[in-house]
Amino acid sequence: MIKTDVIIIGGGATGCGIARDLALRGVPHCLVEKGDFANGATGACHGLLHSGGRYVVNDPVAASECISENAILRKIAQKCVERTGGLFVRLPGDSKKYRDAFLKNCEEVGIATEVLSPSRALDLVPELNPAIEEAISVPDCSIDPFRLCMLNAYTSRRKGGGILIHHRVIDVIREKGMCVGVKVEDRSTSQVKEIRAKMIINASGAWGDVIARMGGSEVPMTLSKGSLIITNHRLTNMVINRLRTPSDGDIIVPNEAVCLAGTTSIRVDDPDAVEVDAAEVDLVATQAEQMIPRFGSTRLIRAYTGVRPLLKAESSDSRSISRGFRIIDHKNGMISIMGGKLSTYRLMAEKTVDAVMGVFGIKARCRTADLPLDGQDELTGYPLSKRLKSIDSVVCECELVDREAVENTINSLGTGYIGDIQHRTRLGMGPCQGGFCTYRALGIMQEAGRMSPAESIETLKTFLQRRFRGIRPALWGDQLREEQLVESIYLGILNMGQRP
Amino acid sequence: MSRYEYDAVVVGGGVSGIMAALTLSDKGFKVALVSKGDPVCCLSTGCIDVMTGSGGPLKGIAGLPADHPYRRAGEETIREALGSFLKIMEKGGLPYTGTVEENRRIITPIGTAKHTCLVPMTMAGAHFDEGEYLHVVSFKGIRDFYPSYITSRMRNSSFSVFDAGVSTTMGIAAKFEDEGFLSRFISWLQGIENPYDRLALPAVLGLSNPVRVMKRISEATGRQVLELPTLPPSIPGLRLFRTLKAALQARGGHLYWGKGVSSVESQGGQIEALTLATTARAARVQGRAFILATGSFVSGGLYAGRDSVKETVFGLPVFHPAERRDWFHTDFFTPGHAIEKAGIEVDDCFRPLGADVQNLFVCGSILARSEVMKNQCGHGLAIATGVAAAQACARGLA
Numbered sequence: 001m002i003k004t005d006v007i008i009i010g011g012g013a014t015g016c017g018i019a020r021d022l023a024l025r026g027v028p029h030c031l032v033e034k035g036d037f038a039n040g041a042t043g044a045c046h047g048l049l050h051s052g053g054r055y056v057v058n059d060p061v062a063a064s065e066c067i068s069e070n071a072i073l074r075k076i077a078q079k080c081v082e083r084t085g086g087l088f089v090r091l092p093g094d095s096k097k098y099r100d101a102f103l104k105n106c107e108e109v110g111i112a113t114e115v116l117s118p119s120r121a122l123d124l125v126p127e128l129n130p131a132i133e134e135a136i137s138v139p140d141c142s143i144d145p146f147r148l149c150m151l152n153a154y155t156s157r158r159k160g161g162g163i164l165i166h167h168r169v170i171d172v173i174r175e176k177g178m179c180v181g182v183k184v185e186d187r188s189t190s191q192v193k194e195i196r197a198k199m200i201i202n203a204s205g206a207w208g209d210v211i212a213r214m215g216g217s218e219v220p221m222t223l224s225k226g227s228l229i230i231t232n233h234r235l236t237n238m239v240i241n242r243l244r245t246p247s248d249g250d251i252i253v254p255n256e257a258v259c260l261a262g263t264t265s266i267r268v269d270d271p272d273a274v275e276v277d278a279a280e281v282d283l284v285a286t287q288a289e290q291m292i293p294r295f296g297s298t299r300l301i302r303a304y305t306g307v308r309p310l311l312k313a314e315s316s317d318s319r320s321i322s323r324g325f326r327i328i329d330h331k332n333g334m335i336s337i338m339g340g341k342l343s344t345y346r347l348m349a350e351k352t353v354d355a356v357m358g359v360f361g362i363k364a365r366c367r368t369a370d371l372p373l374d375g376q377d378e379l380t381g382y383p384l385s386k387r388l389k390s391i392d393s394v395v396c397e398c399e400l401v402d403r404e405a406v407e408n409t410i411n412s413l414g415t416g417y418i419g420d421i422q423h424r425t426r427l428g429m430g431p432c433q434g435g436f437c438t439y440r441a442l443g444i445m446q447e448a449g450r451m452s453p454a455e456s457i458e459t460l461k462t463f464l465q466r467r468f469r470g471i472r473p474a475l476w477g478d479q480l481r482e483e484q485l486v487e488s489i490y491l492g493i494l495n496m497g498q499r500p
Numbered sequence: 501m502s503r504y505e506y507d508a509v510v511v512g513g514g515v516s517g518i519m520a521a522l523t524l525s526d527k528g529f530k531v532a533l534v535s536k537g538d539p540v541c542c543l544s545t546g547c548i549d550v551m552t553g554s555g556g557p558l559k560g561i562a563g564l565p566a567d568h569p570y571r572r573a574g575e576e577t578i579r580e581a582l583g584s585f586l587k588i589m590e591k592g593g594l595p596y597t598g599t600v601e602e603n604r605r606i607i608t609p610i611g612t613a614k615h616t617c618l619v620p621m622t623m624a625g626a627h628f629d630e631g632e633y634l635h636v637v638s639f640k641g642i643r644d645f646y647p648s649y650i651t652s653r654m655r656n657s658s659f660s661v662f663d664a665g666v667s668t669t670m671g672i673a674a675k676f677e678d679e680g681f682l683s684r685f686i687s688w689l690q691g692i693e694n695p696y697d698r699l700a701l702p703a704v705l706g707l708s709n710p711v712r713v714m715k716r717i718s719e720a721t722g723r724q725v726l727e728l729p730t731l732p733p734s735i736p737g738l739r740l741f742r743t744l745k746a747a748l749q750a751r752g753g754h755l756y757w758g759k760g761v762s763s764v765e766s767q768g769g770q771i772e773a774l775t776l777a778t779t780a781r782a783a784r785v786q787g788r789a790f791i792l793a794t795g796s797f798v799s800g801g802l803y804a805g806r807d808s809v810k811e812t813v814f815g816l817p818v819f820h821p822a823e824r825r826d827w828f829h830t831d832f833f834t835p836g837h838a839i840e841k842a843g844i845e846v847d848d849c850f851r852p853l854g855a856d857v858q859n860l861f862v863c864g865s866i867l868a869r870s871e872v873m874k875n876q877c878g879h880g881l882a883i884a885t886g887v888a889a890a891q892a893c894a895r896g897l898a
Contacts, residue, residue, distance in 0.1 A: 278825040282806065392667045393641060403641070439731075443646035453652035457610055461833070468832035475828060476804040480839070481797045485543065487837075487873055488798070489731055493545055495614040497833045 002162060002195040004030045006356060007182055009169055009211055010203035011035070012042035013145060013342050016152035017349030017368070018201055023159035024371070025353065025364040030162035030195055032169055032184050036419050037149035040205045040271075042342060044306025046228065046253045046260050048239060049073055049081055049141040050343040053088055053113075054246055056105040057098065062324050064109045065344045070139060072346060072369045079376040080148045084254060086140025086239035087121060089291055090133045094244045102243060103136065113138055125236045127292045140239035142255050145342060146423050154375035166417060167193070172200065172214040172334070179215045179333035188416050199356055202336040206271035206307040217330040219338055220312035223271055227280040227305040228262030229288075229474055231298045232431050235259050240291050249287025252295070256426075261288040261295065268307060276303040276473045300474040301431050311339040327355050335359075395444070396437035398430020406441050407448065416450045418442060418463055431479070433471055435486035438463050457496075464490060502783045506532040506754070507897055508890075509774060509787035511761060511813055512801065514539035515879050516864030517793030518744040519581070519886030520893075522588065524791075525751040527894050532754040532785055534761065534776060539741060540799040541879065545729035546703070546736025547606070548596065548618035550582070550880030556602045557617050557880065569867040570881060572848060573888035581887035582618065582880070592743035593709060595621045607634075607700070607728055609645055611653035614729070615876060620736050622710045625698060625726035630654055633696035635723075637689070641667030644731040645702040660692045669704050673735045676706040676713050686720045694723070703727035703736045710739065756785065761813050769858045771814070789859040789893045792816075792844070792852075793886060794866055801866040802842060809842050811866070817854045819845050819868040836874035843868035849896075850889040859896060863889035 006022055008015045011033025022029040033039060052066030074081055090099055106113045114137045121135035122128050128135075153163050166187045173181040173194070181196035202211045202219075212219045234254050242250035252261045264280045281303050289296040311326055325340030325348050337352045350366045357364060388394070393403040409421050421427055421441055428434025428441075439460060446456040475483055490496045506529075510521045513535025521533045551570070553560035561570045561578065570578065582600050589596045598604060598618035605613040605628040613628035636647040636659040647659035662685060664672045675681045689699075705713040705727055718725040729736065749755065762777035773786040794801030794813055802818065803810045804827075809820040820842035821827055827839035845853040845868045850861045863885040865872050872878045 392671070395643065440643050443649070446648060447646065453646075453648045457649065465832050469830070472828050472830065476806050476824065480804045481800070484796070484798045485732070488543070491833070491835070491873055492876065492878075493614070493729060493731060494608050494610050495612045496610070497835055
């Protein structure tokens with residue numbers, strides 16, 4: 001049994017942010033996450049550090065939170081944030097009234113803007129639709145959600161906090177009506193562990209209600225599925241937004257060598273509903289194409305979806321539901337943090353920990369905005385020159401990950417999860433989506449003794465199935481070619497369909 | 501512009517196109533073969549899969565729908581085509597073994613069994629039998645071959661690893677061309693402990709004459725030596741392609757390699773000439789008849805847009821499942837994704853339907869309803885329909 005002061009459930013940006021905040025305030029804690037970091041909505045979003053422009057007309061409070069957090073994260077998370085800047089582009093037919101309200105509110109909230117002529121905007125982003133009426137620049141940035149979670153967790157680990165990934169909460173332990181701990185299952189060994197604490201923080205996002213119910217209460221929330229697509233190329237160096245009332249498919253974000261475009265917004269009941277429909281892909285691609293015409297002819301490498309945990313509202317249109325957040329003290333030893341967005345994760349963590357401090361009667365100031373994230377100096381990024389030590393030992397050709405990088409990750413994490421290697425090395429993130437290299441990485445894993453050959457093949461099967469779910473809705477053009485080649489390997493050469 | 505004239509012009513340099521060109525060339529026609537580049541058969545195992553099924557390929561084919569290209573070719577042509585293929589390979593120094601009467605199960609790199617029909621002589625001993633004795637030799641750092649996948653599934657097996665100094669299949673195969681390397685490898689082999697009769701290696705025994713390398717090792721060690729198929733790029737696939745290409749060159753077929761078709765001239769239901777895009781001077785290749793053998797999606801004969809499928813050379817009408825959401829099953833492993841049926845529909849003479857061209861014949865995996873992956877019939881279908889389309893073309897030319 002593990003004993004600590006605070007249990008955090010959820011390894012997304014909020015959960016990891018809370019862990020860092022608690023660590024800096026000297027409160028012992030333990031974070032549990034059923035998958036890897038950024039497993040839920042954190043890892044399935046645009047990776048956009050909002051300037052607040054998107055919310056400024058309909059929700060100035062959220063916009064104000066965004067711009068102040070934007071300034072903080074630029075400062076404390078330099079290795080996670082790419083200062084791309086963003087444009088809001090107005091296409092023919094888009095409301096001029098909305099544009100006027102946008103500029104006025106930005107001024108009031110404090111978001112720096114500049115109105116650009118089409119030709120100035122095209123100088124900045126040559127692939128923009130030349131038919132735009134105008135563009136307004138804002139300080140949007142691209143942010144790496146996975147790295148952000150890792151670095152927040154790094155501080156927690158350094159200060160002695162427990163971080164248990166691949167541990168699923170199977171029950172909340174209650175005594176006399178109070179939540180006093182959790183039972184977690186280690187997913188790699190199926191071993192059940194007990195963790196006890198004075199307080200449980202439910203930061204499990206879309207699974208919030210499931211966890212709250214284990215503790216004997218509930219949280220009112222609306223789940224909204226948002227789907228995105230990834231192009232094989234970086235078509236813009238700036239974030240591109242559509243200057244109109246927030247709608248489907250109106251944001252494009254550059255990230256490393258690719259672009260992400262989205263999203264959709266569809267109400268769902270199941271937090272595990274992660275299928276993307278072909279129609280959603282078409283919708284997002286068609287919308288993105290209006291801002292960047294080449295989007296329509298660029299190879300898509302896959303589609304993905306995340307489930308946003310929104311605060312419950314009467315409205316049936318999930319776009320109009322506030323993206324603000326709320327802290328609910330269930331008065332039973334559990335506090336839930338609900339709603340919000342990646343850009344304001346730090347603020348959400350601060351307010352949550354403030355609430356915990358209140359319950360504990362401790363006075364300790366939040367320091368997360370003042371100190372840079374730990375561990376950033378050790379991040380080198382992935383310059384090609386460093387990746388390509390020897391062409392012969394490259395395991396993943398798309399992202400240039402070599403055998404040494406794979407072996408180091410396997411050994412340092414002691415992991416048996418292929419996803420852990422993918423997240424940390426970018427293995428399998430390129431155009432073939434792990435079609436070639438996952439087989440190799442698993443081969444290396446079983447040679448390293450992390451799994452038996454039979455387990456390795458089973459893992460490969462599961463991976464191929466999951467991978468296919470992501471690329472199937474976006475299969476045409478060159479991606480379809482690639483897919484047929486991948487099929488010929490696994491179903492043909494290796495006969496993994498196991499025909500008689 | 502340079503101008504050339506032929507009886508028949510074949511577009512596509514894969515197994516089907518070369519077999520069609522060879523068939524026409526054998527009948528005395530002047531043949532040209534146009535290819536954008538090296539074909540996708542270099543990515544294959546090099547084995548000739550004819551049709552999956554434990555009852556043998558012919559039984560499997562008999563069970564196919566009547567509009568499947570195999571049924572259109574007919575059993576007699578299939579037998580004749582495969583027979584002719586075996587002769588070509590024998591003569592080309594890359595002998596194959598097997599018969600169309602039955603399938604064999606060979607060992608895959610993950611220790612599963614895969615059905616195939618004709619195999620290169622070096623894979624003759626690669627039959628799958630969980631009880632039989634097998635020693636696997638792998639190479640240090642090789643990316644796509646992990647011998648424990650095989651040995652963990654076979655009761656009486658073991659493996660050793662040789663350091664060839666390189667780790668790609670291509671690099672290792674090139675080393676086996678070198679006599680000194682081969683001798684070093686053999687003396688290493690003689691030093692390892694191997695209680696088993698069969699000695700299996702990934703398919704890297706040289707680029708040009710694997711049978712010679714296999715025999716050398718076999719004689720020196722007193723063991724039966726065999727190659728196992730590997731993932732792409734595959735050396736047996738490359739050898740297959742090179743041998744077929746050399747056979748065509750030996751028969752005087754003209755090759756236009758590395759050149760795509762940039763425009764097509766036709767008049768009154770007849771295709772007259774193709775213009776080939778080159779970096780320097782465009783070439784106009786004129787023919788009395790044409791054969792389309794550009795393959796399916798992977799090789800670029802077909803190209804899928806968001807909601808439609810195009811044939812990339814002649815713009816022929818393409819049969820395909822209408823809605824993109826129906827192209828693939830939701831399950832990766834369910835055989836027979838609907839998109840596999842996409843392709844060119846033809847008449848009994850392998851001429852495209854709905855296109856109003858009399859002198860164009862279509863063969864290989866670009867044919868509609870061939871379902872190559874589901875039926876595991878890639879090279880077999882290429883060979884059979886390549887010969888069948890060439891025969892129909894020859895009748896038209898006569």
